Amino acid sequence: MAVIALKCPSIEVAVVDISVPRITAWNSEKLPIYEPGLDDVVKKCRGRNLFFSNEVEKNVAQADIVFVSVNTPTKSSGLGAGKAADLTYWESAARMIADVSKSSKIVVEKSTVPVKTAEAIEKILTHNNKGIEFQILSNPEFLAEGTAIADLFDPDRVLIGGREETPAGLKAIKTLKDIYAHWVPQERIICTNLWSAELSKLAANAFLAQRISSVNSMSALCEATGADVTQVSYSVGKDSRIGPKFLSASVGFGGSCFQKDILNLVYICECNGLPEVANYWKQVIKINDYQKSRFVNRLVSSMFNTVSGKKIAILGFSFKKDTGDTRETPAIDVCRGLIMDRAQLIIYDPQVPEEQIMKDLLMPKCDWDQTGSTIQIGEETVWQSVKVVHNAYEATKDAHAICVLTEWDEFKSLDYKKIFDNMPKPAYVFDGRNIVDVGKLRQIGFIVYSIGKPLDPWLKSEMPAVA
Numbered sequence: 001m002a003v004i005a006l007k008c009p010s011i012e013v014a015v016v017d018i019s020v021p022r023i024t025a026w027n028s029e030k031l032p033i034y035e036p037g038l039d040d041v042v043k044k045c046r047g048r049n050l051f052f053s054n055e056v057e058k059n060v061a062q063a064d065i066v067f068v069s070v071n072t073p074t075k076s077s078g079l080g081a082g083k084a085a086d087l088t089y090w091e092s093a094a095r096m097i098a099d100v101s102k103s104s105k106i107v108v109e110k111s112t113v114p115v116k117t118a119e120a121i122e123k124i125l126t127h128n129n130k131g132i133e134f135q136i137l138s139n140p141e142f143l144a145e146g147t148a149i150a151d152l153f154d155p156d157r158v159l160i161g162g163r164e165e166t167p168a169g170l171k172a173i174k175t176l177k178d179i180y181a182h183w184v185p186q187e188r189i190i191c192t193n194l195w196s197a198e199l200s201k202l203a204a205n206a207f208l209a210q211r212i213s214s215v216n217s218m219s220a221l222c223e224a225t226g227a228d229v230t231q232v233s234y235s236v237g238k239d240s241r242i243g244p245k246f247l248s249a250s251v252g253f254g255g256s257c258f259q260k261d262i263l264n265l266v267y268i269c270e271c272n273g274l275p276e277v278a279n280y281w282k283q284v285i286k287i288n289d290y291q292k293s294r295f296v297n298r299l300v301s302s303m304f305n306t307v308s309g310k311k312i313a314i315l316g317f318s319f320k321k322d323t324g325d326t327r328e329t330p331a332i333d334v335c336r337g338l339i340m341d342r343a344q345l346i347i348y349d350p351q352v353p354e355e356q357i358m359k360d361l362l363m364p365k366c367d368w369d370q371t372g373s374t375i376q377i378g379e380e381t382v383w384q385s386v387k388v389v390h391n392a393y394e395a396t397k398d399a400h401a402i403c404v405l406t407e408w409d410e411f412k413s414l415d416y417k418k419i420f421d422n423m424p425k426p427a428y429v430f431d432g433r434n435i436v437d438v439g440k441l442r443q444i445g446f447i448v449y450s451i452g453k454p455l456d457p458w459l460k461s462e463m464p465a466v467a
């Protein structure tokens with residue numbers, strides 16, 4: 001919305017939220033999220049044509065277009081628990097729009113929603129008996145965190161789905177298209193029917209996550225055979241039909257959307273009587289869970305099968321670099337796995353505050369959660385096992401091993417010789433993001449494990465090829 005305000009000075013954008021602390025932060029000097037470039041955009045427009053407010057109903061009543069971007073998490077109980085999207089927030093937003101509107105509006109689905117949600121929303125909005133006309137559009141968002149501003153300034157495509165079969169539907173599509181046309185070339189604005197737009201978003205996230213699970217599955221085979229996953233991804237990605245992006249092996253994908261959206265897709269397939277299709281996509285998540293537990297097993301087995309009482313430095317907690325977001329970060333499962341094995345963790349992340357890290361590690365796992373760490377860990381154990389510090393040197397001092405769990409640039413250029421000198425021997429590095437210089441670290445004296453890379457001779461003798 002800030003980018004729309006920046007690119008379309010003639011449009012007034014009011015961002016409304018029921019959360020008072022969030023809106024207060026959006027109106028303050030310190031925005032509630034860390035996102036490179038966002039501060040600049042907000043500061044340029046705030047108070048001009050971009051406003052943040054808790055007066056949800058008043059602003060909705062006055063708007064011509066309402067973008068609904070509320071959260072759509074996975075249902076945690078009841079029918080479809082653990083898979084279906086929880087549309088409670090969406091439904092209550094739609095009811096509120098129906099209640100407060102006095103003029104016709106375009107309602108835009110910005111949140112990621114199950115295919116056919118627009119049909120339900122239409123029913124809620126059109127049963128208002130007020131003679132007001134609502135047009136529903138699906139305009140899914142494809143930005144990635146950490147690169148959100150660049151993605152929005154120069155999107156691969158903008159997708160708008162609407163009722164192409166009616167003149168009013170076509171008019172609404174054109175209205176939204178004209179907004180994006182302020183800065184997005186026409187040929188990159190794709191217009192489709194509602195269901196194609198809704199499903200394309202789920203499909204795009206599923207395809208992206210599938211690439212990561214594919215390369216991660218190869219990383220296990222690389223370790224077993226002596227192939228190097230970086231060389232394999234490079235060679236595979238050189239095929240122009242496959243392409244080079246999104247082929248970096250890792251400790252697993254995280255973020256608030258990939259898992260939730262695939263689970264949602266799986267549920268939709270099951271509801272449509274397509275169990276084979278559902279099982280196909282489920283596998284993407286299973287490999288992701290396998291990759292996280294494989295990493296923990298590698299670590300424990302290479303340290304003589306026990307990390308009990310050993311200090312492990314965790315470098316990085318966010319789900320990717322350049323964001324402070326920890327939703328579904330693989331670090332949660334890896335840390336919980338290590339705590340289960342009674343390790344002492346010293347965690348450092350450049351953007352994630354201590355309260356957030358502790359909140360994530362203390363959060364009880366839901367029964368339906370498929371990850372390896374479903375066993376509940378007592379709160380006291382977490383408090384006793386975790387310390388959060390403010391820099392990488394403090395985290396690694398006296399640590400038996402270092403785990404790199406987020407690919408923050410600063411972890412590439414640390415003084416690893418200094419770090420090595422401050423660690424008991426043998427000193428280990430477990431790189432879950434393939435960012436350290438393995439050769440250089442081995443020369444210093446570290447035993448290094450890097451996902452999908454030929455194994456350190458020490459590791460080969462200490463553990464089976466595939467843990």
Ligand SMILES: NC(=O)C1=CN([C@@H]2O[C@H](COP(=O)(O)OP(=O)(O)OC[C@H]3O[C@@H](n4cnc5c(N)ncnc54)[C@H](O)[C@@H]3O)[C@@H](O)[C@H]2O)C=CC1
Pocket residue numbers: 016017018019022056069070071072089092093110111112113141142143144145256257
């Ligand atoms: N985070 C991301 O990078 C992307 C998110 N999405 C989708 O966007 C949607 C939102 O995601 P996030 O922003 O990450 O979620 P979020 O949970 O950070 O934000 C949702 C906001 O909606 C507010 N809210 C809930 N009900 C409301 C209501 N009735 N009226 C007013 N405000 C209400 C909440 O207070 C919260 O601030 C999800 O469907 C997600 O899948 C899509 C693409 C990228």
Ligand SMILES: O=C(O)[C@H]1O[C@H](OP(=O)(O)OP(=O)(O)OC[C@H]2O[C@@H](n3ccc(=O)[nH]c3=O)[C@H](O)[C@@H]2O)[C@H](O)[C@@H](O)[C@@H]1O
Pocket residue numbers: 112141142143144145146205208212245246247248249250251252253254255256257258319320321
């Ligand atoms: O719907 C959404 O929320 C968004 O989800 C992802 O964006 P995001 O989760 O912010 O970040 P990504 O860059 O996709 O990374 C997701 C996870 O995959 C991991 N990843 C990514 C790429 C790769 O090659 N390997 C890999 O392990 C990242 O480290 C991270 O944990 C999609 O990339 C966006 O297009 C989409 O809009």
